[in-house]
Amino acid sequence: MARQARTTRPEPEEPAARGKKKNEAIDLRHLRLRVRDIEMTDALEAQRGTPWPDLSRRIYERGCQIEAACGPPDEQGNFGTYSGARLAQLLAADVDTLITFQMRNGQVPAILQVLLDIVQKQGKIPASIAAMQQEGAVVRAAAASEALMEVEEGAVATLDLFFGSEPS
DSSP: OOOOOOSSOOOOOOHHHHTOOOOTTOOOOOOOOOHHHHHHHHHHHHHHOOOHHHHHHHHHHHHHHHHHHTSOOOTTSEETTEEHHHHHHHHHHHHHHHHHHHHHTTOOOHHHHHHHHHHHHHSSOOHHHHHHHHHHHHHHHHTGGGOOOOOOHHHHHHHHHHHOOOOO
């Protein structure tokens, strides 16, 4: 017998009918997860000492944000429940961490490689990239109070590669 896709969601059972009080902040859902993803979460729980429910919630939140950013916006320009600017703010720290992770492990993100190639060929930063850099400076200035004050020794050479070193 062939299965048919459901056209509507079943009506949720009233919390009172189950004898439980409804918590507006949390909605319990049953997920089907791959064994290897559960094993990864278990390993991270052991490595970091973060309880499995908290770790899983964080993984789910980050995954939702990444999924939203990787797709097109809706008619109002939103990515899921976020504007593009807000989603970019939420993802900024994770994106920086991921780029650093890639570079530490011998991978140069494609966009950085393209920018390096352009700068090497032209000998300067193209105007379109300089404009983006100015916009980024405004955002960074607003977030300066939250900036990291320590830079790992290995990261200094990488930063100098992309942004040049300050004269001593």
